[in-house]
Amino acid sequence: RKEVxxxxxxxxxxxxxxxxxxxxxxxxxxxxxxxxxxxxxxEPKLLMSVYSSGxxxxxxxxxxxxxxxxxxxxxxxxxxSDSATYLCVVKEGLGAGNNRKLIWGLGTSLAVNP
Amino acid sequence: EPxxxxxxxxxxxxxxxxxILRCVPISNHLYFYWYRQILGQKVEFLVSFYNNExxxxxxxxxxxxxxxxxxxxxxxxxxxSTKLEDSAMYFCASSEWDLSKYNEQFFGPGTRLTVx
Numbered sequence: 001r002k003e004v005x006x007x008x009x010x011x012x013x014x015x016x017x018x019x020x021x022x023x024x025x026x027x028x029x030x031x032x033x034x035x036x037x038x039x040x041x042x043e044p045k046l047l048m049s050v051y052s053s054g055x056x057x058x059x060x061x062x063x064x065x066x067x068x069x070x071x072x073x074x075x076x077x078x079x080x081s082d083s084a085t086y087l088c089v090v091k092e093g094l095g096a097g098n099n100r101k102l103i104w105g106l107g108t109s110l111a112v113n114p
Numbered sequence: 115e116p117x118x119x120x121x122x123x124x125x126x127x128x129x130x131x132x133x134i135l136r137c138v139p140i141s142n143h144l145y146f147y148w149y150r151q152i153l154g155q156k157v158e159f160l161v162s163f164y165n166n167e168x169x170x171x172x173x174x175x176x177x178x179x180x181x182x183x184x185x186x187x188x189x190x191x192x193x194x195s196t197k198l199e200d201s202a203m204y205f206c207a208s209s210e211w212d213l214s215k216y217n218e219q220f221f222g223p224g225t226r227l228t229v230x
Contacts, residue, residue: 032216034216041203042223042224043205043221043222043223043224044157044205044221045221046218046219049216049218051216087156087157100162100170101147101159101162101170101172102149102157102159102219103159104156104157104158105156106155106156107156
């Protein structure tokens with residue numbers, strides 16, 4: 001089983017649509033979770049961390065289900081500028097968590113169309 | 115806003131040659147990382163570095179790879195005897211001292227390495 005698994009898409013949606021991305025992770029000891037955004041041939045950039053209770057940042061909502069080892073990202077009222085690849089990322093381990101490697105999904109491609 | 119910088123943006127080399135990829139992490143950060151991304155594939159962890167030593171490395175980071183922090187600002191990745199399969203985008207990242215498990219790693223723009 002892949003460590004972090006995502007539906008690669010592509011998702012093609014019209015402007016204003018709501019779109020949801022899902023991700024599963026294999027290591028139940030994983031401690032922190034993130035969604036990164038990557039534009040074509042650019043570096044990944046942190047979109048949001050995913051907290052146990054779920055969290056929202058404007059049009060973006062992230063959810064975590066530890067029992068199912070499942071993470072989701074919901075984008076409401078999608079904009080043309082949301083077109084990118086969305087990467088599900090997991091960090092394992094505790095303690096000096098700074099130094100822990102990030103484990104990446106392949107990413108889900110989103111194209112928002114006018 | 116502080117940012118991680120990387121040079122060169124694109125490096126072309128012949129198979130078997132040595133390359134050095136350079137990174138300048140954010141100045142007050144203490145943890146440094148290299149990741150790579152082969153075209154069309156996922157981002158993969160290579161190595162983490164703290165307090166002038168390697169903290170963790172992946173199986174990709176074999177004995178052809180080395181990292182160094184030669185001064186207070188640069189962080190380098192050296193690849194000896196390059197292979198065709200080393201062709202990828204190499205990202206440097208850094209993070210600050212923060213006990214939060216959500217401590218963010220900030221990424222540089224990457225160096226595209228092409229091995230011919």
